[in-house]
Amino acid sequence: MSIEGTRSYGAGLARAVAAAGLIVIECEQPHRKARRGKGKSDPIDAHLAVLSALRLDADRLPTSRADGDREALRILLGARQELTAASTGQTNRLRALLLSGDDAERQSARGAFTDAALASLARRRGPREARRAQAVRHAEIRRLALALREAARALKANRTQLQVIVDEPAPGLTDQRGIEPVSATQVIVSFSHLGRCRRDAAFAEIRRCLKR
Numbered sequence: 590m591s592i593e594g595t596r597s598y599g600a601g602l603a604r605a606v607a608a609a610g611l612i613v614i615e616c617e618q619p620h621r622k623a624r625r626g627k628g629k630s631d632p633i634d635a636h637l638a639v640l641s642a643l644r645l646d647a648d649r650l651p652t653s654r655a656d657g658d659r660e661a662l663r664i665l666l667g668a669r670q671e672l673t674a675a676s677t678g679q680t681n682r683l684r685a686l687l688l689s690g691d692d693a694e695r696q697s698a699r700g701a702f703t704d705a706a707l708a709s710l711a712r713r714r715g716p717r718e719a720r721r722a723q724a725v726r727h728a729e730i731r732r733l734a735l736a737l738r739e740a741a742r743a744l745k746a747n748r749t750q751l752q753v754i755v756d757e758p759a760p761g762l763t764d765q766r767g768i769e770p771v772s773a774t775q776v777i778v779s780f781s782h783l784g785r786c787r788r789d790a791a792f793a794e795i796r797r798c799l800k801r
Contacts (some may be wrong), residue, residue, distance in 0.1 A: 591639065617678060658754050662774045665754070669747045669771065676740045683710075683733040702737060710734035 592599045594607065595798050603613050680702060687698035700706060711734040715727040751770040754761060755777065761774045 590673055603643065658757055659777060662754055663670050665750055666774050666778060669751075670746055672701045672740055672747065676737060676744070679733050679736055679740070683730065683737065686733070690726075702734075704738060704741065707734040707738045707741075711738070715788075743756065 592603050593604075596767065607613050681750065683702070684698045687694040690698075697706065697710070711731050713727070713731070716723055719727065748770050751774045755770055755773045758777060762768060763770055
């Protein structure tokens with residue numbers, strides 16, 4: 590059975606159908622070109638989805654993403670992407686605030702925000718008799734430094750979890766040169782069926798956003 594959204598709004602139906610012993614494949618949304626001139630219609634979309642599924646090779650079906658370890662990896666990978674995006678924004682804001690300060694602050698903005706550097710920023714005392722703008726600026730620098738330290742800990746814990754889970758379905762994968770827990774996780778999550786990565790370029794596209 591072909592079902593759309595097997596990992597979102599169609600997850601419950603996909604589990605029920607799989608429990609009944611039927612093969613579940615992920616239904617791709619109809620291409621705009623195929624639907625051109627026909628408008629948006631659930632019956633038409635369902636018909637096009639069936640035709641698309643029937644044209645697939647039986648040994649290369651895009652099977653529904655399984656629960657279990659693969660789902661756990663997908664959740665952790667999403668969390669990591671969110672943490673990384675938030676950290677990037679916080680790093681940029683902290684650097685901008687420091688660049689608007691005195692010589693010592695501008696110098697620290699040019700260096701790496703190591704744990705020691707962030708700890709130093711978080712411990713700094715505000716200037717005596719500071720004006721409101723100065724007090725707010727100092728408090729924001731401290732808040733960002735603490736947030737980045739916490740994000741670094743969360744990313745480290747996330748990476749450890751990924752390593753532990755990846756070792757179950759693919760033992761030894763991260764021992765290969767150039768493969769670490771995050772890229773190994775993306776490969777396991779993305780590979781849904783034979784032929785998913787048809788060429789080296791398709792595999793490279795999976796790894797394109799993984800250089801954290």
